Amino acid sequence: MTVAVPRVIDVFQPSFEDLGRPLHDTTFCVVDLETTGGSPAKGSKITEVGAVKVRGGEVLGEFQTLVNPDESIPAFITVLTGITDQMVIDAPRIAEVLPSFLEFAQSCVLVAHNAPFDTGFLKHAAAQLELPWPRFEVLDTAVIARRALLRDEVPNVKLATLAARFSDVVPDHRALTDARATVDVLHTLFERLGSLGVDTLEEVRDLTAAVAPAQRRRRHLADGLPDGPGVYLFRDRDDRxxxxxxxxxxxxxxxxxxxxSETRSRMGEMLAIAERVDTVSCSTALEAAVRELRLIDAHRxxxxRRSKFPERQSWIKLTREPWPRLSIVNRVSDDADYIGPFRRAAAEAAVAALHETFRVRQCTTRFGKEPRRSPCALADLGRCLSPCDGSADAAxxxxxxxxxxxxxxxxxxxxxxERIDAKMREQAERERYEQAGVWRDRLTAFLRGSRRAQRIAGLARTPQLIAASPHSDGWEVHIVRHGRLAAAGILPRRAATWPWIEALVATAESVATPAGPAPAALVEETEAVLRWLEQPGVRLIEGTWASPRWSTARHLDRYEVHRSMLTV
Structure with a gap:
């Protein structure tokens, strides 16, 4: 007779917290860097490291040090951060700093605002020093903010914007200060996520990468779409x-x-009300980009977010009258000298830089050849040649x-x-970094607008340009008239070249000659054409196009701060 002996099974009933690592029990290392530029691959170096270690809302420690980059810090970086060459000359080098930071951050979840920027610099430095990079888990507070906050709460997820609402610390582009502000933002975001039932590290990661139900329900909208270049339009039930x-x-x-891969909150809103997707197949990627711009302009x-309001663009014009002056206008209407287009605020900043440099009148009064009025304060200060009172010499x-x-x-x-650079240095030497930054922004606005006008003017004045580039099926050919894409097509292999091109020219859109430097198209369209023309392998078949010899682009890189640095 066999007696059954009951098996004793050790059963473990996990709690909800055992299903993941609770946020309140996880140690985070919040890090921020200051650098000499926006890309370590292009030679930019770390100038400061700041980090705060926290767990359960409590600060466990802080790490801060300047770093000697072994090179001069660009002037505009000094203006932005306040870090000078003198401040870092005795600071340790990254070879000393990085091992100490990695030890400080050991066993932590790494957190940064716009994390790819900071982790990219740290990984690059580790690779150069042949140090093993720990397999940190990384959270990005900018990504979390996009998922946790409503569009009505904050206009954007820049650190300065979030800190102004959720922290008493004011970010100032110094590493430790910005890291402290990021800590406050992180804790506020965790509180918001807690109200949504998200309280573990795994749930935070899933939330920032999750596919919303509205997205899943509309996957059928992609069924049957063509597999080639073109434009797609999401429409709602009212065909909007x-x-x-x-x-x-x-x-x-x-x-x-x-x-x-789609994590933008506004796209989630859009997909929730989308009912169908229309497509417009195009011959080439450039034609698709141009059609996209035109459709955005037509449908708004x-x-x-981009290219919806071209009528809001501004140009700076040097007027044609007896005593010329600078004027901000909404469109190009004649063959006067223009630069732009700008956003209105940028146009005003650029005009301020020009008025600081040149003593032309700033009043809007219409003068004859011999005006007779009282001089203004600018004339008294020597900043205007004073044509208003007749004392100015016409020559x-x-x-x-x-x-x-x-x-x-x-x-x-x-x-x-030369003039604005001197103003910047003067303000920086007096430690008036905010005012120096204002002059930097004015100069950058002028350089951008001037470069933009120079790039598009040459193409805008060209009646017809035919260019081609290699394509897997032959050659993609584009006809451009006064900066506007007039026709596009793929020249098949073994096809008779000139008869095919002549047929394409015959079907191309007729384009009227535009006024001044403005193209016969949206400026963004002409710029898209220019980017294509500048690609390797593009060949001109008919017409000529060239960039100007003297270009403000040669100055711009010295003063234009990389966008990723402005958002951290």
Missing amino acids: VLYVGTSRSLRKRVRSYFTR PPYN AYAVEVERLRDALRGDRHGAVV
Whole structure:
């Protein structure tokens, strides 16, 4: 007889907290860097490391040190951060700092605002020093904010914006201060997530990468779409265009909206009300990009952020009258000298830089050849040649106008750069970094607008340009008239070249000659064409196009701070 002996099974009933690592019991290392530029691959170096170690809302320790980059810190970085060459000359080098930081951050979850920027620099430094990079788990507070906060709460997820609402610490582009502000933002975001039932590290990671139910329910919208270049339009039940996009593969791109790769909150809102997707197949990727711009301009979709309001662009004009002056206008209407287009605030900043450099009148009064009025305060200060009271010498004023015209056409002699650079250095030496930053922004606005005008003017004046680049099926050919894409097509292999091109020319859009430097198209369209023309392998078949010899682009890199640095 066999007696059954009951088996004793050790049963473990996990609690909810055992299903993941609770946020309140996880140690985080919040880090921020200051650097000499925006890309370690292009030679930018770390100048300061700041980090705060926290767990359960309690600060466990802080880490801060300046870093000697073994090179001069650019002036605009000093203006931005306040870190000078003198401050870092006795500081340790990254070879000493990085091992200490890695020891401080050991066994922590790494946190940063716009984390790819900071972790990219740290990984690059580790690779150069041949140090093993720990397999840190990384959280990005900018990504979490996009998922946890509503669009009505904050206009954007920049650290300065979030800290102004959720922290008493004011970010100042110093590493430890910004890290402390990020800690406050992190804790506030965790509180918001807690109200949503998210209280473990794993749930935070899933939330920032999760596919929303609205996305999953509409995956069928991608069914049957063509697999080639073109434009796609999301529409709602009333046939209103919600969003316009472009892709080299329409099917793959639209499908991506229903996967974890799509994390933008506004796209989640859009997908919740989208009912269908229309597509427009195009011959080339450039044609698709151009059609996208035109459709955005035509429909003004609520979920597109760029290129929706071209009429809001401003140009700076040197007027044609007896005593010329600078004027901000909404469109190009004649063959006067213009630069732009700008946003209105940028145009005003650029005009301020020009008025600081050239003593042309700033009043808007219409004068005859011999005006008779009382001089203004600017004349008394020597900042205007004072044509208003008749004391100005016409020849001297003409020379000043010609110097201004030279600046608008490329600043060949560097007059604006020299003058504003001196203003920046003067303010920085007096430790008035905020005012120095204002002058930097004014100079950068002028340089950007001037470079933009120079780039598009040459193409805008070209009646017809035919160019081609290699394509897997032959050659992609584009016809451009006065900066506007007039026709596009793929020249098949073994096809008779000139008969095919002549047929394409015959079907191309007719384009009228535009006024001044403005193209016969949206400026963004002409810039898209320019980017294509500048690609390797593009060949000109008919027409000529060239960039100006004297270009403000040669100055711009010295003063333009990388965008990723402005958002941290």
